[in-house]
Amino acid sequence: MDTLYELTDLSKRYARGKETITIFEELTMTIPQGDFIAIMGPSGSGKTTLLNMLGGIDRPSSGSVVCEGVRVDRLSEGKLAQWRSQHVGFIFQFYNLMPTLTAAQNVELPLLLTKLSGKQRKERVATALDIVGLADRKGHRPRQLSGGQQQRVAIARAIVADPKVLLCDEPTGDLDRVSADEILETLQLLNKELGKTIVMVTHDPSAAKYAQRELHLDKGRFIEQVQESV
Amino acid sequence: MNDLTLIRKNLFRKKLRAILLTLSILIAFLIFGVLGSFNRVLNAGVELAAADRLITMNNTGFTQSLPYAYWGRVQGVEGVRNASHMSWFGGYYQEPTQVVQAFAVDPETFLAAYPEFLIPDDQRQAFIDQRNCLLIGETLARQYDWSVGDRVPLLSNIWQKTDGTSSWDFEVCAIYAPSMEEMSTAAAYMQYDYYNEALSFNQDRVGMIVLNTVDPAVNDRVANEIDAMFENSPAQTDTSTEAAFSQAFINQIGNIGLILIYVVGAAFGIILLIVGTSLILAISERTKEIAVMKTLGFPAPRIFRMVLIESVMLSLVGGLAGIGLAALLLKGLATALAGTLPGLAVTGGIFGIALAMMIGFGIITGIAPALNAHRVRIVEALGKQ
Numbered sequence: 001m002d003t004l005y006e007l008t009d010l011s012k013r014y015a016r017g018k019e020t021i022t023i024f025e026e027l028t029m030t031i032p033q034g035d036f037i038a039i040m041g042p043s044g045s046g047k048t049t050l051l052n053m054l055g056g057i058d059r060p061s062s063g064s065v066v067c068e069g070v071r072v073d074r075l076s077e078g079k080l081a082q083w084r085s086q087h088v089g090f091i092f093q094f095y096n097l098m099p100t101l102t103a104a105q106n107v108e109l110p111l112l113l114t115k116l117s118g119k120q121r122k123e124r125v126a127t128a129l130d131i132v133g134l135a136d137r138k139g140h141r142p143r144q145l146s147g148g149q150q151q152r153v154a155i156a157r158a159i160v161a162d163p164k165v166l167l168c169d170e171p172t173g174d175l176d177r178v179s180a181d182e183i184l185e186t187l188q189l190l191n192k193e194l195g196k197t198i199v200m201v202t203h204d205p206s207a208a209k210y211a212q213r214e215l216h217l218d219k220g221r222f223i224e225q226v227q228e229s230v
Numbered sequence: 231m232n233d234l235t236l237i238r239k240n241l242f243r244k245k246l247r248a249i250l251l252t253l254s255i256l257i258a259f260l261i262f263g264v265l266g267s268f269n270r271v272l273n274a275g276v277e278l279a280a281a282d283r284l285i286t287m288n289n290t291g292f293t294q295s296l297p298y299a300y301w302g303r304v305q306g307v308e309g310v311r312n313a314s315h316m317s318w319f320g321g322y323y324q325e326p327t328q329v330v331q332a333f334a335v336d337p338e339t340f341l342a343a344y345p346e347f348l349i350p351d352d353q354r355q356a357f358i359d360q361r362n363c364l365l366i367g368e369t370l371a372r373q374y375d376w377s378v379g380d381r382v383p384l385l386s387n388i389w390q391k392t393d394g395t396s397s398w399d400f401e402v403c404a405i406y407a408p409s410m411e412e413m414s415t416a417a418a419y420m421q422y423d424y425y426n427e428a429l430s431f432n433q434d435r436v437g438m439i440v441l442n443t444v445d446p447a448v449n450d451r452v453a454n455e456i457d458a459m460f461e462n463s464p465a466q467t468d469t470s471t472e473a474a475f476s477q478a479f480i481n482q483i484g485n486i487g488l489i490l491i492y493v494v495g496a497a498f499g500i501i502l503l504i505v506g507t508s509l510i511l512a513i514s515e516r517t518k519e520i521a522v523m524k525t526l527g528f529p530a531p532r533i534f535r536m537v538l539i540e541s542v543m544l545s546l547v548g549g550l551a552g553i554g555l556a557a558l559l560l561k562g563l564a565t566a567l568a569g570t571l572p573g574l575a576v577t578g579g580i581f582g583i584a585l586a587m588m589i590g591f592g593i594i595t596g597i598a599p600a601l602n603a604h605r606v607r608i609v610e611a612l613g614k615q
Contacts, residue, residue: 057525057608078529085527092612096522100239105231110526112232121231157526 004165004197005031005054010063012049023049024220026063033164036191036198038211045217047201048169054199055088055167056080067165085113089158089196093170095150097142103153104129104138110161128156132186148179155186159196166190168200172207184210233532237540240516247512248544251505255548255591256555258497259584263556265490266580271412271571273477273487281446282311283343285475286439286456289468292479295435296465298426301336304439307455309448314339315436317422320388323374330370332384332418333437334425337365343440346409353378353404361424364400367415368407376402384418391428398425412573440472498591506595509541513599520603521611534604541596542589549588553581 007030012023023046031037031054039047052058053065056072065072067087075083089110097106104125111121129135132152142150151171158166168187172180188210190196200211208214216223242248286304288294295317305313314336321332337358341347349357349365357365364382376382380402390396400420408415426433443452453469460467470478513520520533557576564574576584 052609055525078531081524081527081529083527084525090525092522096518096612098236098519098522100243101231101236105235108231109523113527 002033003030004033004035004067005029006064006066007031007053008064008066010050010053010065011061012046012053012058013061022220024217027220027222029215029222031197031199033197034191034195036188036210036212037200038208038214039199039201039217040203040205040208040214041217046220047217050217051167051169051199051201054165055090056084082113085110085161087163087165089161089163089166091151091154091158091166091168091171093173095142095147095154095174097150097153097157099142102139102141103134103145103156106142106153107156107160109157114161124160125156128160129153131159131190132156146179147175148182151175151179151183152186155183155190159190159194163196165197165199168198168202170202171200172202172204180204180207233536233539237536237543241540241543244512247508251508251544252548252551254501254504255545255588256552258494258501259549259552259588260556260559261497261552262490262494262584262587263553263576263580264559265493266583267556267560267574267576268571269487269490270577270580271574280442280472282443282449283472284441284443284449284453284456284469285472286441286467286469287437287475289457289466292438294465295432295437296439296467298434298436300460300465300467301436301439303459304441304456307452307459309443309445309452309455311442311444312339312342313439313441314343315422315439316340317425317435317437318388319384319420319425320386321384321418322387323382323384326385326387328374330384330418331416332420334422335419336422337363337419340419340440343442346413348407348409349404356403357419357421360401360403361421362398362400363403363421365404365406365419366402367417368405369415370418371402371405373416378402378405384420389425389432390430392430393428394430398428498587502591502595505541505544505591506598509544509595509599510602513537513603516603517606517611520606521608524606524608525612530604533606534600537600537603538593538596541599542592545588545592545595549584549591553584 008028010027011025014021014023023044027050039050041047049058053060053073054067056065056075059073063073070083072080072083097103098109101109107125107128108121111124114121116124125138126135129138132155134149134152134156137145137149137153142153145153151174155166155171166187171187172183175183184207187198187200191198191212198211200207202208286296286300288296298315301313301315304310317334319332319334321330322328323330341349341354341357353365357363364384366376371377374382382400382402383397384400386396386398391398398420406415422436441452443449449471453471456469457467523533524530553576560574560576564571567574
């Protein structure tokens with residue numbers, strides 16, 4: 001498989017008062033295209049920070065983040081925003097949908113950054129909602145949907161611009177088991193059928209089982225466990 | 231969907247807050263529209279004043295008269311092209327409450343001094359030739375349903391005739407139209423001789439002298455010369471341009487311009503604080519949503535622009551409603567006050583200023599929340615959840 005991400009000697013340190021807190025030091029890893037990784041680890045191990053760096057919403061203290069030959073950590077804020085809109089889809093624990101917009105409008109949001117016509121955007125939105133099985137809920141506002149449905153709208157929003165990578169931060173952390181399994185099955189489908197590279201941060205070992213491989217982040221190092229996916 | 235859809239939905243996401251903010255802005259622009267229109271109409275005299283027209287009056291005030299002989303002497307001053315005179319009649323029709331703004335004038339020189347009166351030639355000539363002719367404005371004609379040929383008795387609440395009455399009989403022989411929208415057509419003019427010869431007191435005196443100079447450049451010299459001429463006489467004079475005279479007259483009511491600045495300024499200042507603070511709070515409540523939009527790839531300048539447009543849109547909604555309401559209110563008042571304050575309306579000029587103020591107001595109130603939105607850091611904002 002071709003390499004999508006190359007992380008080299010990645011370090012992240014925070015200054016808290018006079019104290020410097022090191023999240024991870026000289027972390028090196030590669031993520032091939034089409035991979036589905038579950039990153040696990042104790043609280044404060046830097047899982048979400050790592051995810052943020054992959055998504056270009058946080059910068060490393062040192063080291064490099066390269067995605068398809070682009071030094072993501074060196075892009076200006078403007079270029080980074082443009083890069084995110086074209087390459088990355090985000091899925092959050094608490095869905096983070098716009099409460100004033102309908103499901104379809106929420107999904108359409110990333111497409112406002114493209115040059116697609118209104119008709120083309122509508123078609124893309126319909127397809128994305130169809131993939132997550134919510135075509136009949138397009139006119140509903142987030143508060144009219146269950147947690148699982150809201151997360152499926154969030155997945156549709158993440159895939160509508162057809163990014164190569166999906167970054168999921170505890171995507172099932174706020175859901176019951178049944179809804180969580182549905183979401184994880186959808187992610188697995190996106191990985192297997194559409195070839196999306198997925199990096200998922202989770203605390204839940206049963207959620208991690210849906211990934212192709214499981215990485216444990218502990219004390220700034222990865223301990224990899226290759227597994228049979230569900 | 232586009233950016234405007236997002237802006238609109240955010241603007242009205244909390245309906246009560248949006249309504250209250252819109253109402254606040256509406257009130258500010260309603261006050262501005264109404265006071266601005268009154269100010270414009272009250273100052274119309276200043277704007278309509280001809281550059282070459284001077285007014286000579288008794289320097290103790292315009293309620294004091296001048297000897298009739300002054301008129302002749304003023305005519306002889308070098309640089310005076312035309313001189314006329316006007317005397318306040320203090321008129322009313324039938325009842326003292328039915329006030330008629332009437333003046334006794336020398337017809338020929340008066341019409342030469344005020345070419346803006348539009349009168350048919352035959353009626354103009356009748357006003358000059360006919361001793362009991364009454365020249366009236368269109369508004370006055372409409373008010374009492376008078377037309378040419380009607381016999382109209384006018385009473386004075388100041389002057390008395392030698393026969394003991396205060397009533398002068400007139401025949402409406404001329405009706406004038408305005409050459410400009412702001413020009414009043416609520417007054418009546420009579421021949422001075424017809425009025426003066428019947429007076430039981432204050433005969434051969436005039437209220438003020440109106441004169442035209444050959445060139446506005448000689449105004450100062452002519453004014454100084456006239457006032458110097460009567461410096462040692464019992465009735466000293468004060469000569470000024472018509473614009474200065476009108477301004478001084480308006481200032482007796484009050485400095486409307488200053489009142490406008492203070493009242494509108496205070497209203498805008500308070501509302502600016504209310505709207506500005508509310509918008510800062512509203513944007514602060516949406517910090518997480520802004521962070522999500524930035525995560526999706528919306529650049530910070532675009533989010534800055536969207537918040538600013540939201541603020542300008544709020545200002546436009548409230549402002550246009552306020553100006554619209556002011557226009558409706560003034561439309562109702564314009565009919566009732568047509569005689570005293572002609573042309574009372576929200577004009578294009580006032581609307582233009584109001585529109586510029588709405589946009590300015592929106593930018594001022596929106597700049598701080600827009601900057602806050604621009605500065606939202608994704609990691610921090612999403613970490614708060």
